Amino acid sequence: MGKHCFELRCRSEVVNDENRVVIALDYTNETDVLAMIERLDPQRCRLKVGKELFTYCGPQLVQKLVDRGFDVFLDLKYHDIPNTVAGAVSASATLGVWMVNVHASGGFAMMKAAADALKDLDKRPLLIAVTVLTSTAQSDLDHLDIPGAIEERVLHYAKLAKEAGLDGVVCSAQEAKRLKAELGSDFLLVTPGIRPSGADAGDQHRIVTPAKAITDGSDFLVVGRPITQADNPLQVLHEINTEVESSLH
Numbered sequence: 001m002g003k004h005c006f007e008l009r010c011r012s013e014v015v016n017d018e019n020r021v022v023i024a025l026d027y028t029n030e031t032d033v034l035a036m037i038e039r040l041d042p043q044r045c046r047l048k049v050g051k052e053l054f055t056y057c058g059p060q061l062v063q064k065l066v067d068r069g070f071d072v073f074l075d076l077k078y079h080d081i082p083n084t085v086a087g088a089v090s091a092s093a094t095l096g097v098w099m100v101n102v103h104a105s106g107g108f109a110m111m112k113a114a115a116d117a118l119k120d121l122d123k124r125p126l127l128i129a130v131t132v133l134t135s136t137a138q139s140d141l142d143h144l145d146i147p148g149a150i151e152e153r154v155l156h157y158a159k160l161a162k163e164a165g166l167d168g169v170v171c172s173a174q175e176a177k178r179l180k181a182e183l184g185s186d187f188l189l190v191t192p193g194i195r196p197s198g199a200d201a202g203d204q205h206r207i208v209t210p211a212k213a214i215t216d217g218s219d220f221l222v223v224g225r226p227i228t229q230a231d232n233p234l235q236v237l238h239e240i241n242t243e244v245e246s247s248l249h
């Protein structure tokens with residue numbers, strides 16, 4: 001796979017390799033990020049920059065990661081009026097990121113505006129919608145007075161995202177099997193809440209092992225603390241990659 005994976009390609013090509021782990025760089029400074037990525041191979045992992053790191057270090061750091069050959073998922077989960085979100089995803093395309101996301105709860109018009117803003121670019125990021133955060137439990141929805149079961153809400157949001165022209169969704173790997181069956185194999189599933197057996201769940205509720213996530217249809221596994229807070233991050237990444245590879249064959 002080429003280094004700059006934001007090039008628009010057939011989706012099966014996007015996932016037609018074994019580089020499925022996306023490391024969540026949930027750090028607060030550039031020094032820690034560079035110390036970590038110096039040890040990483042862009043062919044063996046992709047990187048995710050979220051709100052915390054982006055707010056501390058900004059687009060300059062994103063650009064550095066892209067320039068070093070990494071596929072970068074800019075996980076800023078945009079949720080705003082359609083015009084603003086369209087502008088934000090267009091800005092992300094200028095950084096050369098591989099993937100960017102919006103909240104499906106922002107609505108159909110917002111998602112469509114984002115998809116339309118990218119669709120005529122020669123090189124564009126994949127556009128993904130967040131369904132329901134993997135840290136959300138049913139009791140959280142109940143508390144917010146949002147009716148229905150989480151699984152139904154996730155499916156509904158995923159269908160809306162597909163209809164709006166998005167490339168896939170972020171969801172719990174627990175939902176992957178059903179979403180692949182309902183939405184088709186080309187619709188990408190990006191799944192956080194991945195925990196190797198025996199790892200600490202942290203604040204995640206709906207967690208799944210790497211092997212189960214892949215078997216159930218996840219295309220990309222987002223893994224943060226199990227790698228970034230490990231005594232030996234490279235060893236944990238290697239173990240997860242091995243588990244992923246054996247589940248793919």
Ligand code: C5P
Nearest residue numbers: 024050132133134170192222223224225
């Ligand atoms: O450390 P951990 O593996 O739990 O990190 C998961 C990452 O995935 C975090 O950066 C979190 O913001 C992100 N994420 C998530 N649930 C979603 C979308 C993104 O946990 N639905």
